[in-house]
Amino acid sequence: MELLDSREKRDLREKALLDKYHGTLLTLRANFPGSEKRHEKADLAVTILYEEVRRQYNPVHEEILQDAEGLIYLLLLKESPEDVKRKALSLEESHPLGRLIDMDVRDEEKIWSRRDFSIPGRKCYLCEDLAVHCVRSQKHPLEDVISHFVRKVDDYLESAGVEKRRK
Numbered sequence: 101m102e103l104l105d106s107r108e109k110r111d112l113r114e115k116a117l118l119d120k121y122h123g124t125l126l127t128l129r130a131n132f133p134g135s136e137k138r139h140e141k142a143d144l145a146v147t148i149l150y151e152e153v154r155r156q157y158n159p160v161h162e163e164i165l166q167d168a169e170g171l172i173y174l175l176l177l178k179e180s181p182e183d184v185k186r187k188a189l190s191l192e193e194s195h196p197l198g199r200l201i202d203m204d205v206r207d208e209e210k211i212w213s214r215r216d217f218s219i220p221g222r223k224c225y226l227c228e229d230l231a232v233h234c235v236r237s238q239k240h241p242l243e244d245v246i247s248h249f250v251r252k253v254d255d256y257l258e259s260a261g262v263e264k265r266r267k
Contacts, residue, residue: 103135106168113165117176118208121161124181126188127204128153128173133225133235133245137170141253142200146171148256149201152191157184181205185212189219196256199225200249225249 114125128150130142150173161176177184188203199222205212214221224234225248234240 102168103137109167110165110169110172113163114174114206117161117163117174118206121176122208123160124177124179124184125206126153126157126175126177126184127202127206128175129202129204130170131200131202131222132170132249134242137168139170139246139250141250143171144257145197145200145249145253146173148197149191149195149203152195153203156187181207181212185216189214189217196259197252200252 110127114127118125128146130137130139130146132139132142153173153175157175157177157179159175159177163174165172165174185205188205192198192201192203221230221232223229224231224240225245226240227234229239
């Protein structure tokens with residue numbers, strides 16, 4: 101219930117930000133498995149992608165949330181939602197941690213999705229099926245999916261020459 105409440109509060113906050121600033125809102129949060137979203141590696145992955153995004157944009161306004169959904173960055177941008185979503189999709193596909201992060205883009209009219217660009221849904225972390233199918237059917241043990249997430253972050257840190265943080 102706490103997770104659902106946090107999502108509803110975030111949705112209201114996002115709408116309020118768009119009402120105040122207009123423009124395009126980019127929301128970054130971990131695509132962390134399970135109902136417990138607070139995890140050191142999830143926060144780390146979101147922060148790394150946030151830093152990548154900040155190199156590309158000069159936000160009009162930024163906010164950081166931390167609740168049952170985990171660490172979330174909200175960035176209000178001047179760029180068009182189409183351009184922001186294209187760059188977000190590119191980063192999700194090209195960055196080693198991109199698959200682990202949701203980069204949601206919305207404006208005052210709608211939430212932009214992969215479908216708007218004729219791009220298929222994301223694949224499962226562990227198999228070639230669509231992630232949504234595996235999540236709904238609970239095809240994989242939660243521990244396996246969490247282990248994959250943590251391993252991807254650790255592998256990235258190792259390849260980037262950053263000392264591993266254990267949890």
